[in-house]
Amino acid sequence: MKRFSVMLLVLFLCAGLALAESGEAPAADPFAAVTPAMMAVAEADVNEDGTLAVHTGSRLMAAGMDFGDGAAILRLIASAPAEGRLTIRVYVDDPEGAPFITCVFSPITKESRMTKAIDGVHDLTFVFEGEGTFTSWQAFTSLEALETALRAEHSAPFDDAIPTRYLVRCAQEGTVEALDYTAHDYSNDGEAYEKRAFVYLPYGYDPGQTYDLLILCHGIGGNEHEWGLSNDSSRVKAIMDNLIYTGEIKPFIVVTPNGRGGRTSDASAFYDFGKELRNDLLPAVAAKYAVDITDRSRCAMAGLSMGGMQTINIGIGECLDLFSAYGAFSAAPNNGAYGTAAVLNTHPEYDIRMFYNICGTEDSLVGAASAMKVLPSLNDRLDDSNFVLQLVPGGHDFGVWYLGFYNFARMIGAQ
Secondary structure, X not given: OHHHHXXXXXHHHHHHHHHHHHXXXXXXXXXXXXXXXXXXXEOOEEOOOOOEEEOOOOEEEEEEEEOOOOEEEEEEEEEOOOOOOEEEEEEEOOOOOOOOEEEEEOOOOOEEEEEEEEOOEEEEEEEEEOOEEEEEEEEEOOHHHHHHHHHHHOOOOOOOOOOHHHHOOOOOOOEEEEEEEEEEOOOOOOOEEEEEEEEEEOOOOOOOOOXXXXXXXXXXXXXXXXXXXXXXXXXXXXXXXXXXXXXXXOOEEEEEOOOOOOOOOOOHHHHOHHHHHHHHHHHHHHHHOOEOOOOHHHEEEEEEOHHHHHHHHHHHOOOOOOOOEEEEEXXXXXXXXXXXXXXXXXXXXXXXXXXXXXEEOOOOOHHHHHHHHHHHHHOOOOOOOOEEEEEEOOOOOHHHXXXXXXXXXXXXXXX
């Protein structure tokens, strides 16, 4: 086996030398994106778009990579199929030694960023396990250099996966507080009772400023805890912290309430939440935090599943005067395109900053989500600039919903 690997390494080196001498491929710069066309390939097929279809046993070699005085981060871009994992092991100089880095890609992970120092000139061998697509790799001298590249990349309105970088704890972390407030049982007798919501405050929160506000709602089986803001390892918190830290969004406040408008487990309570939202929750948030709930241009609403229904039926249907941006993640059955258009057409005085919809292609609700695509043709305030319908691989689950939150946060928080 070792003899075979040595022979393969020799073939890789010869292939890389032949490419360099023939001029068929430019000398690769590790500090720019290195694509498969710039490397020697074994047991893999080139796709029409220049990416590489890889499987267990596929290998790539990048010979003579000059990292100069040093790189601090390696970024790999690849993808795994809808069901499965793709593992990439990168070896430096000796493909029989220990891996320099190991990256694992899932169906919702499109890139991996590994903090690992390397300097000087080296040969890199990429060994694949599992099936998938490999796009490129690139070295960066520092986190700041990576962030500069990310800001340039992320001019598109949405991504099809959350970059791994946004799912880890950030150097500058925001805080989460519990907000206890008085609500009323709108599903029953209107009696006052105490409720709790969780509030994300960005790093460096200054009560002397005014921040934009996002009300983020849960699904039918959840409550104020479902988005995880009550947990210090919250993915919502990590995404917000990192997007703010890299300068991709301006800081804003996120509130995750219990979306039932009364003390009952019956689903009907979700439809009564609009009264609590307007009369109880928003005033309580405004009384304690630096937000302006009278300025709809600075307020947004979003939610998953039943919370997506609330965003459409309540956020647009009942509270168009309170919010200007809406995010529906795998929205449960709702007013639909025609019902939503009827509301918009009845209130021409209210513009829409953003209406974003996302749904998994394996979700039984994808048909209802897709039906929303006709909405821009039914009114004069939605078009490609402020209406997005995104269908991604996945089911009715948090893989889709966290991606929805990440994309929507980028849309409403754009600097």
